Amino acid sequence: MEKKKRWVREVLGNYMVELAQQDDRVVAVSADLFRSCRMERFMERYPDRLYNTGIAEQNMVGFAAGLCREGFKPYAFSMASFVSMRACEQCRTDIAYANADAVLVGVYAGVSGGLSGATHWSIEDCAIFSAFPNMTVLEPSDGVQAQKMLRATLNHKGPVYIRVSVVPSADIYPPDYEYEIGKASVPRPGTDGAILCSGVLVQYALEAAEEIARETGKQVRVVDMHTIKPVDVQAIRAAAETGCILAAQDHNIIGGLGYQAAAVIAREGLRTKFAMAGIDDRFVPMARPDYLYAQFGIDKAGLKKKILELMEEASHD
Amino acid sequence: MLSTVKQLSLAALEIKKELLTLCAEKSIHIGGDLSVADVMTVLWQYQMKYNPLNPEDPGRDRFILSKGHAAAVTSLNQAAIGCFRKEDFFREYATNGGRFSMHSCKLVNPFVEVSTGSLGHGLSIGAGIAAGLRRKGNAQNRVYVVMGDGEQGEGSVWEAAMHAAHYRLGNLVAIVDCNGLEADGPVAELTGLDDIGEKYRAFGWRVVDIDGHSIPEIKGAFDGLGAPESEKPTAIIAHTVKGNGVSFMENDVNWHAGRMTAEQYEQAMKEIQEKAAL
Numbered sequence: 051m052e053k054k055k056r057w058v059r060e061v062l063g064n065y066m067v068e069l070a071q072q073d074d075r076v077v078a079v080s081a082d083l084f085r086s087c088r089m090e091r092f093m094e095r096y097p098d099r100l101y102n103t104g105i106a107e108q109n110m111v112g113f114a115a116g117l118c119r120e121g122f123k124p125y126a127f128s129m130a131s132f133v134s135m136r137a138c139e140q141c142r143t144d145i146a147y148a149n150a151d152a153v154l155v156g157v158y159a160g161v162s163g164g165l166s167g168a169t170h171w172s173i174e175d176c177a178i179f180s181a182f183p184n185m186t187v188l189e190p191s192d193g194v195q196a197q198k199m200l201r202a203t204l205n206h207k208g209p210v211y212i213r214v215s216v217v218p219s220a221d222i223y224p225p226d227y228e229y230e231i232g233k234a235s236v237p238r239p240g241t242d243g244a245i246l247c248s249g250v251l252v253q254y255a256l257e258a259a260e261e262i263a264r265e266t267g268k269q270v271r272v273v274d275m276h277t278i279k280p281v282d283v284q285a286i287r288a289a290a291e292t293g294c295i296l297a298a299q300d301h302n303i304i305g306g307l308g309y310q311a312a313a314v315i316a317r318e319g320l321r322t323k324f325a326m327a328g329i330d331d332r333f334v335p336m337a338r339p340d341y342l343y344a345q346f347g348i349d350k351a352g353l354k355k356k357i358l359e360l361m362e363e364a365s366h367d
Numbered sequence: 368m369l370s371t372v373k374q375l376s377l378a379a380l381e382i383k384k385e386l387l388t389l390c391a392e393k394s395i396h397i398g399g400d401l402s403v404a405d406v407m408t409v410l411w412q413y414q415m416k417y418n419p420l421n422p423e424d425p426g427r428d429r430f431i432l433s434k435g436h437a438a439a440v441t442s443l444n445q446a447a448i449g450c451f452r453k454e455d456f457f458r459e460y461a462t463n464g465g466r467f468s469m470h471s472c473k474l475v476n477p478f479v480e481v482s483t484g485s486l487g488h489g490l491s492i493g494a495g496i497a498a499g500l501r502r503k504g505n506a507q508n509r510v511y512v513v514m515g516d517g518e519q520g521e522g523s524v525w526e527a528a529m530h531a532a533h534y535r536l537g538n539l540v541a542i543v544d545c546n547g548l549e550a551d552g553p554v555a556e557l558t559g560l561d562d563i564g565e566k567y568r569a570f571g572w573r574v575v576d577i578d579g580h581s582i583p584e585i586k587g588a589f590d591g592l593g594a595p596e597s598e599k600p601t602a603i604i605a606h607t608v609k610g611n612g613v614s615f616m617e618n619d620v621n622w623h624a625g626r627m628t629a630e631q632y633e634q635a636m637k638e639i640q641e642k643a644a645l
Contacts, residue, residue, distance in 0.1 A: 077502070101498065101534070109491045109526035116495015119429075119481060120503065139485060140523070144492055147482055148473065 053220035059157045061193040062214065063088030065200050066125060067095050073204055075123040077101065081110040087127035087157055107132045111140035111154070118150035123204070129163075130156030130172030130213050138178060145209045146182035152210075153203045159189065159213035159249060160300025161329065161343070167336035172213065173329045177305025179211045180279040186210045186231060187279040191252035192222040195276060198229035206231060215250040215300065217339050222252060222274075232277045234285035240269035243294035243361045246286065246311050248275045251298050251348055258354035270357055281310040283318070290320035294364045296357045298327035298348050323364045327356055368448075369412045372582045378447065379408040379582065380643040383612060384636060385443050385453070390625070391632035393461050396436040396469065398622040399515060402546035402607040404440050405580050410511060410542070411444035414589040419449040422477045428508050429480050429496050433489020434515040434544060435470040436624070442467050442478075450478045469624075487521025489514060490541060494531040497539040497600075506596045513542045517549030520558040525570070532571030537597030541567070544579065546609035550623050567602035579605030612639040 066089060070076045078084070078100045084093055093100060101117075103110045107128055114124040126133065133141065133156045145152050156175060163170040179187045188203075188210060190196035196214075203210045210231075222237050229235070237252065238259050245255040252274045259270040271292060273285055289295050295315070297308035308326030315324055327348050334345065343349035347356060369375050382404050390397045410430075411417070418424040432441050439460070446453040451466075459465030466476040470484035481492050493512035500508055518524065531539050543563055547554055554560055564574040573593065577584040588603045609623075610616025613635040627635060 103526070103530050104533075106523075106526035106530065108487075108523040109494070109530050112488055112491025112523065112527065113495035113498070113530065115481070116492040116497070117499045117502075119492070119496050120499025122499055122502065140488065140491070143485055144481070144488055 055218035055220050056193040057088070057216065057218045058190050058193055058196045059214050059216060060088040061196045062155060062200055064091055065197045066092045069200060069204060070096050070099060073123065075121065077117060077122050077124050078127065079103065079110050079114045079117070079124050080127040081105055081107045081132070083128050086129070087155065089127060107137040108140050111137040112144050114152050115140070115144035115148060115150050118148070118152050123151055125153045125155060127155050129170060130159045130175045131170060134172060134175035134178045141179070142182050146184045149184045149208050151207060154209070154211045155214060156211065157214045157216055159215045162215040162217045162250065162300065162339050164339040164342060165336050168333050173302040174305070175211070175213055176278050176299070176301050176307065180305065180310070184208050185279065186277065188212045188231065188277055189248040190214065190276060191249055191274050192219050194221050194223040194225060194227055195229060195235070198227065199231070199276065202229060202231050213249070217250045219250055219253050222256065232280055232282060234282040235274040235276065236271060237274055238272040240271035241292050242268040242270060243296070243357050244271040244273055244289035244292045245353060245357055246273045246275050246289060246295060246297040246307065247299060248278060248307055249300055251300055254343070254348065254350045255298065255353050257350040258357065261350070261354055262358065268361065275307055278307050278310060281314060283314050286311055286314045287318065287320065290315065290322040294323045294357070294360050296325050296327060296353065296360055298353055300343070300348060301328055302331055303328040304331055323360050325356060325360050327353065372586060375409055375413055375582045375586065376643065378412050379405045380639070382408050382440060382443050382447070383639050386439060387627070387632060387635050387639065389439060389457065389460060391627050391629065394624055394626040395439045396624045398548070398609040398616060398624070399434060399437050399544065399546065400440040401611045401613065401616065402579070402609045403437050403513065403544040404611070405582060406542060406544065406585055406605050407437070407440050407444050407513070409582060409585040409589065412447055413586060415511065416508065417448065419445070422450070426507065429493070429510040431480055431489040431493045431510065431512045432471050432483050433512050434486065434518055435483030437513065438467065438469060438471045441471065445478050486515070486518040487523040490524050490527035490531070493539055494527050494534070494536055497531070497536040498534060500538055501536070509538050509540055509595050511540045511542060513544065516543055516545040516547065516554050516560065516563060517558065519543065519560050519563055528567060528570045528572065531600045535598040536600050537593055538595035539600040540592065541600065541602045543602060543604050544607055545604055546607045548609040548618065548620055550620065552620055564602065564604040571599065573599040573601045574604060575601065576604045576606065579607035580611055612642045614638055
C-alpha cells in the first residue's frame with residue numbers, strides 16, 4: 051500500500067506559527083507568495099508579523115536584510131527561481147556579505163514545478179547560493195525533516211537558504227529523528243554502493259535500493275545530503291568505502307550536489323567509482339514532474355539503472 | 368554638533384578641502400563626493416543623532432550610503448564628529464587591510480551601517496530598518512538613505528519606493544543627490560528620468576526640492592521633516608553639480624573617479640576656497 055504523502059511546503063508554512071510562538075524575533079516576508087508557500091495559518095495568526103512586498107523580490111530581500119539589522123529574524127518566502135535569480139544580488143550583497151541571520155525559503159525547487167515550465171523551475175539555485183560565502187544551503191526530503199530543519203534555523207548564525215520541492219513525499223523519518231544542519235542522514239544503510247541525494251530524490255533512491263536488495267541481495271546505502279553546503283565530508287568519506295557513489299539531485303548537474311561530492315572525492319583522493327545524475331544542462335518543455343524525473347534518469351528506475359551500472363563497473367576493477 | 372549656517376558652511380569647506388587633498392594622493396569618486404558634500408556635512412554634523420563612541424547605539428539615527436561610491440565624503444564627516452581619527456582615514460584609505468576604500472565595507476568599519484557599492488540596494492534595506500524601528504516602538508530615530516540620480520534607474524529603487532509609502536514609513540528619509548551625471552553621460556540623455564521628485568510624489572512620498580549646495584536650504588529641509596512617527600516617507604531631491612566647486616571637474620564625466628596632478632590640486636584648492644568666500 052502506498053504511504054500517505056505530505057507536501058513539505060505545507061509543513062514549513064504551518065510550522066512557521068510555532069516558530070513565531072517560540073521566538074519574538076521571527077517575522078515573515080514574502081513577495082506575493084505567502085499563499086503559494088502555504089502561510090495561511092501564519093497570516094491569520096500573526097498579521098502584524100508579516101510583510102508582503104507585493105511582486106518585488108529584490109525589495110523583499112533587501113527589506114529582510116534591514117529587519118535583520120534591527121535584530122529581527124526574517125523568514126522570506128518565495129519561489130526558488132525568483133529568490134535565487136530575480137533577487138540574486140540582494141541575496142549575495144545584502145544578506146550573505148552582511149552575514150545576516152535571514153532564512154530564505156524557495157518553493158518549486160528543481161523541476162518539481164513541472165507543468166509551470168522552466169520559468170518556475172529552479173535548476174540553478176544550489177549553484178548560485180553555494181557560491182555565496184556565509185550561505186548555508188538546505189533541502190528537506192520529508193515533512194519530519196523539514197520541520198526539524200526549520201526549527202534548527204532559528205538559532206543558526208548566518209544566512210540560510212532552503213529549497214523546497216512541491217512534489218509530495220511520504221515520511222521517511224520517525225518523529226524522534228535527530229536532525230542537525232551539516233550532518234547527513236542515512237535512512238538506509240548498505241555497503242555495496244551509495245546514493246548521495248537530497249529532497250524528493252531521497253525517496254526515489256530508497257525505493258531503488260529496496261528493489262535492488264530484493265532482486266540482487268546487494269545493499270545500497272542511501273545518504274540524505276539535506277545540507278548541500280557546507281557538504282558533510284565525513285558522510286562522503288564513509289560512502290566512498292562502499293567503492294561506488296552515485297550523486298543525484300533535482301538540479302542542473304553543473305554546480306549541484308554532485309559537484310560538491312566530486313570536489314570532496316578529488317580533494318581527499320578517495321578511491322571510489324563515481325557518477326552524477328541530475329538535469330543534464332538543458333532546458334526542456336513543460337511536463338509533469340514524474341515524466342521529467344524519468345527523462346533525466348533521476349526517478350526510481352533511473353537511479354536504479356545508474357547505480358547498478360556503476361556497481362557492475364566496480365566489480366570489474 | 369554644529370548649529371549655524373556659518374559653522375556648517377565652514378565645515379563643508381573643510382570636508383571639500385580634505386576630499387581634494389585625498390584626491391591628490393589617490394583615486395577617489397571625487398565627482399559624486401563633491402556633489403553631495405554639502406548635504407552630507409549638514410546631515411552628519413547637524414542633523415543626525417549619532418554616538419561616535421558607539422556605532423550600535425540603539426538611539427542612533429541610521430544612515431545608509433546607497434550611492435556607495437561616496438564613501439570618502441561619508442568617512443570624512445564621520446571623522447569630523449569623532450568616529451575615528453582623520454589621520455587614520457588618510458593613512459588607511461585604499462590600502463591593504465585599511466578600513467576605508469572606494470566603497471563602504473562593514474567587515475572592517477563598524478561605522479558602516481550596511482556595506483554598499485552596488486546601486487539600488489539602500490532604499491529597500493532602509494525600509495526594512497525603518498519597519499524594524501517601528502516594530503521596536505522606536506519613535507525617536509530616523510533612517511537616512513543617500514542615493515544618486517543615475518541610481519534611480521535601478522528598478523529595485525521603485526520597488527522600495529512603493530513599499531515604503533505603502534507601509535507608511537514616515538521615519539524614512541531618502542536623499543537623492545541629483546548631480547545630473549552618471550558614468551556614461553548625462554542622466555537626462557541616458558535614463559530620461561526627468562522630474563524625480565514628481566515620481567516620488569506619485570508614489571505617495573512627501574517631496575522637498577532643494578538646492579543641494581545651499582546650506583540654508585539643506586538645513587531647512589531637515590528642520591522641516593515630519594516626526595519619525597508620521598506616516599509619509601520624505602524624499603529630499605537635492606539639485607547639485609557633479610564635481611561642484613572645481614571648474615575642470617564640474618559636469619565632466621571623466622571626473623566620476625580619478626586622481627589629480629599637483630597642478631590640478633593647486634587650482635582646485637584655490638577655486639574651492641574662492642567659491643566658499645563668495
